[in-house]
Amino acid sequence: NRRVILASRPHGAPTTANFRLDTQPVPSPGEGEMLLRTVYLSLDPYMRGRMSDAPSYVEPFAVEDVLGGGTVAIVEQSRHPDYQQGDWVVSQSGWQDYALSDGSGLFKLQGTALKHPSWALSLLGMTGFTAYMGLLDIGNPQPGETLVVAAATGAVGSVVGQIAKLKGCRAIGIAGGEEKCRYAIEKLGFDHCVDHRRDDLAQQLKQHCPDGIDIYFESVGGKVFNAVLPLMNSKGRIPLCGLIADYNSADLPQGQDHLPLFQSAILRKRLRVQGFIINQDYGDRFAEFFQQMSQWVAEDRLVFREHIVDELENAPEAFIGMLEGKNFGKLVIRVAAD
Ligand code: NDP
Incomplete structure (x- = not known):
């Protein structure tokens, strides 16, 4: 399991020295859990705030821990009654290949959302x-x-x-x-x-x-x-x-x-x-958004561009670049083939 760790807190612009790649054994799901394999990792500007320990609306990322982030993942093994191997989910697996989940906070991708799974992190997310x-x-x-x-x-x-x-x-x-x-x-x-x-x-x-x-x-x-x-x-x-x-x-x-x-x-x-x-302000209105946005997407009323970067090890550089405007479209890491 490759993971990107916050090695130290950036002061000013982050550098690659603030990140470290490590490898751990792939974890095994316990009863009621599942193993998720990350396919897409969303890189977002708010992550820069969480790398600092200044007071904010969410907890900072911990130094020496894996960086957090939204992901689209496939259920690789399931011991959870509501999920089967092969299901696509939106999760918060963070900057790593695999994560365990007990299903809390997961959102299953179904129907037309499966046509373009990475959009669940952006246009439809x-x-x-x-x-x-x-x-x-x-x-x-x-x-x-x-x-x-x-x-x-x-x-x-x-x-x-x-x-x-x-x-x-x-x-x-x-x-x-x-x-x-x-x-x-x-x-x-x-x-x-x-x-x-x-x-x-x-x-x-x-x-x-x-x-x-x-x-x-x-x-x-x-x-x-x-x-x-x-x-x-x-x-x-x-x-x-x-x-x-x-x-x-x-x-x-x-x-x-x-x-x-x-x-x-x-x-x-x-x-x-x-x-x-x-x-925090609109969490209870996601369904309303999702329905309207899915309709606009189905009617081809919106154009959307992603900036996809392959491989987890390229995530730190891509993230640093985003804060300088080097991304052209929504920045997503393709961690693995689907
Ligand atoms: P983008 O895909 O827009 O990527 C970031 C872009 O910001 C860069 O490509 C660059 O575009 C621009 N940028 C970076 N630095 C500067 C600068 N110094 N001056 C002008 N433009 C700059 O990111 P997102 O769409 O994901 O996020 C956009 C904003 O929305 C961010 O501020 C983010 O924190 C915020 N956000 C807030 C949320 C909330 O709940 N309040 C939720 C999600 C996002 P260019 O090259 O065109 O300048």
Whole structure:
């Protein structure tokens, strides 16, 4: 059983020295348990937070323990009455080949979900759920409004933009590099996409949002937020989903303190800013999401791109790269053939 262990906590950007690969015997299931073989491992930005021991909404990963994470797995051996060998499940097996489970927290993949099992980690799972709830419940998009979303080609952002279009909004993406921006417009159907690496980000955004911004789906923070804030319309909504630009920061940002500016904009423009943590806030609404998203998928209304990397030993480098924007689409490790 190959496992990726958190060898030490990163300070700033993680390096490969923070991870270690080890091999242990494959465990045997006891009565009421099953052995799961990981096929796909989801790599997600929140994992960077859990590698630190700063106080947060979940426990940090333990040093010298296997890293946690969502997986799609096959039941290899079962001593559990509700599961049979060969069943596909969504589990939290973490960064390893095999894990034991007593069935708690498992979700069995059935029917059309088996056509594309890895999507249970993204479009039809955690990241799609995040896009759907954050946009529809907090963003409350109305036809004709302008939505801006950053990390626009990523797992969450690409779905936010497409749902906004289905709801009749203008969707403007922000992404890293020309290739991603072209993809957002040509394949995802965004009305425009601005490259955040350009020096004239703020001017570009202003030019493409002539009527201001009604919804900013925030996943990034930093200079992207600084460019967006002056363009927010009165009564604008900001679902605060993530702040990936700061996940590797070890210190508070240098320079001017923008907090008073932000507070003043919230007041003057009567903005609604709401943070959310998907499973904690919306765990009871997964079925509603799953039904609607499955229907859109069945009707071919959504385009979705995965960035698949083979082999567990490549997971640390792929994860480090994601925090630098090297992934193009939802980052998934194919741990084994199915
Ligand atoms: P993505 O697939 O979008 O991958 C991360 C992307 O972030 C990179 O590809 C890069 O895209 C962008 N990025 C990284 N650093 C920067 C930076 N400094 N400035 C601008 N963009 C940057 O990841 P996800 O879709 O899985 O996650 C997106 C966000 O949603 C994250 O902040 C994550 O923490 C959050 N999230 C929150 C949840 C919640 O419950 N609140 C649940 C799930 C996700 P590019 O090259 O285009 O810049």
